[in-house]
Amino acid sequence: MVIVLLLLMLGQGKPAKNKDRFEALVSNSFNNKINASLTTTGALKMSFAKGQSLETLTREEKAFYNVLNQASTATDRAGRAVDVELKVVFSPQGHEKSLVMIGQYATGKIDLDDIENNFGINSEDNTELTQKALLGHEIYEQYMKQSGMALRYRGAHSVALFEESKMSGMEREDGGSRDWVVAGKSKGLIYTQKLDGKTFNIYTDKYKNIQKVEYGN
Ligand SMILES: [Zn+2]
Numbered sequence: 202m203v204i205v206l207l208l209l210m211l212g213q214g215k216p217a218k219n220k221d222r223f224e225a226l227v228s229n230s231f232n233n234k235i236n237a238s239l240t241t242t243g244a245l246k247m248s249f250a251k252g253q254s255l256e257t258l259t260r261e262e263k264a265f266y267n268v269l270n271q272a273s274t275a276t277d278r279a280g281r282a283v284d285v286e287l288k289v290v291f292s293p294q295g296h297e298k299s300l301v302m303i304g305q306y307a308t309g310k311i312d313l314d315d316i317e318n319n320f321g322i323n324s325e326d327n328t329e330l331t332q333k334a335l336l337g338h339e340i341y342e343q344y345m346k347q348s349g350m351a352l353r354y355r356g357a358h359s360v361a362l363f364e365e366s367k368m369s370g371m372e373r374e375d376g377g378s379r380d381w382v383v384a385g386k387s388k389g390l391i392y393t394q395k396l397d398g399k400t401f402n403i404y405t406d407k408y409k410n411i412q413k414v415e416y417g418n
Contacts, residue, residue, distance in 0.1 A: 211322075215218065217260040219289045219313065220239050220401040222241060222318070223237075223289065223311050223313065224237050224238055224239060224372075226311075226313065226316065226317065226332055227245065227269075227336075228264055229332065230262070230332055230333030230336065230337075231258065231261075231262050231266070231333075232249055232262065233250060234249065234257060234262065234265070235247050235248065235249055235250065235253065235330075236242060236249075236250055236260060244284075245269070245273075247269070259370065260367070260370070261334075261367070261368050261370050262333070264337070264367035264368040265333040265336075265337045265368045267338075268337045268341050268344075268364055268368065269340065271341075271344060272285040272340050272341070272343070272344040273344050274284075274347065274348065275344055275348040277348055277349050278349050280406075282332075282397075283347055283348050284347075285307055285340065285343050285347050285348070286307055286311055286343070286347065287311050287339065287340065288308065288310045288311070288313045289310070289311060289312075289313060290310050290313075290329070291309065292318050295308035297310075297408060298312060298408045298409065298410070299407070299408045299409050300304075301315075301409060302315060302392070302405060302409040303315045303316060303338075303339060304338070304339035304342065304343075306343075306346065306354045306357065306358070309343050309346075309347070311339050312403055312409075313337070313394045314410055314411075315331055315335075315409075315410065315411055316335050316336050317332065318411045324360065331368075331369050332401055333368050334360055334365045334371075335364060335365075336366065337344040337364060337368045338342060338361045338362070338365040339361075340369075341357075341360065341364045341365075342354075342357045342358060342361040342362040345357040345360060345361070356370060371396050371397050372396070372397055372398075373394055373395065373396050374394065374395040375394060376381050376392075376393035376394055376395060376400070377392075377393060378390045378392045378393070379391050379393070381404055386409075388404075388406065388412075389404065389407050389409070389412070390404075390409070391403070391404055391405075391406065395404065399415045399416060400416065400417060401414060401415065401417065402414065402416075402417050403414050
């Protein structure tokens with residue numbers, strides 16, 4: 202039995218559904234070798250499924266496990282335990298959601314829609330970049346921030362990217378964003394990224410919800 206003290210503030214909209222979604226996201230990230238559940242106070246608990254252990258996890262699953270474990274045992278500079286908190290953005294649309302692309306460093310908010318979207322980012326051998334890599338990245342950033350190890354976004358983001366590559370098995374590079382214009386009309390933003398050296402574009406609408414992902418220039 203492993204207990205991760207990762208507090209999740211459930212959204213006001215459909216908290217039960219968000220709870221199910223978050224639990225499924227974590228369990229699926231371990232290919233159900235680990236079962237995740239949230240307590241009523243939002244702490245994440247994990248337990249290995251029958252016959253499973255650290256030894257049966259893949260390298261990527263183990264990397265995700267390590268991130269959760271580090272977050273769950275976080276301490277501040279004075280050595281006091283810190284609960285790393287994430288807040289789920291719940292509404293399907295709206296201003297709040299338009300601020301959060303996957304996660305928002307300053308507020309600790311995450312958007313389950315973006316993470317569940319699975320990005321369609323696949324190198325041939327890894328079709329699930331992947332929910333665990335994206336979720337783990339956000340958790341690691343918040344861990345760095347809330348424990349006081351990194352206070353600025355840049356520093357936290359760069360170490361989170363390093364952890365992410367272990368969780369996805371791929372190297373990712375940020376390439377910035379530009380307007381997504383179709384027939385003279387603005388539809389949102391295109392985020393350009395590189396995965397293992399290949400360029401891909403993530404198209405988001407005005408709420409920063411992912412609409413599609415395409416390899417390209
Ligand atoms: Zn980041």
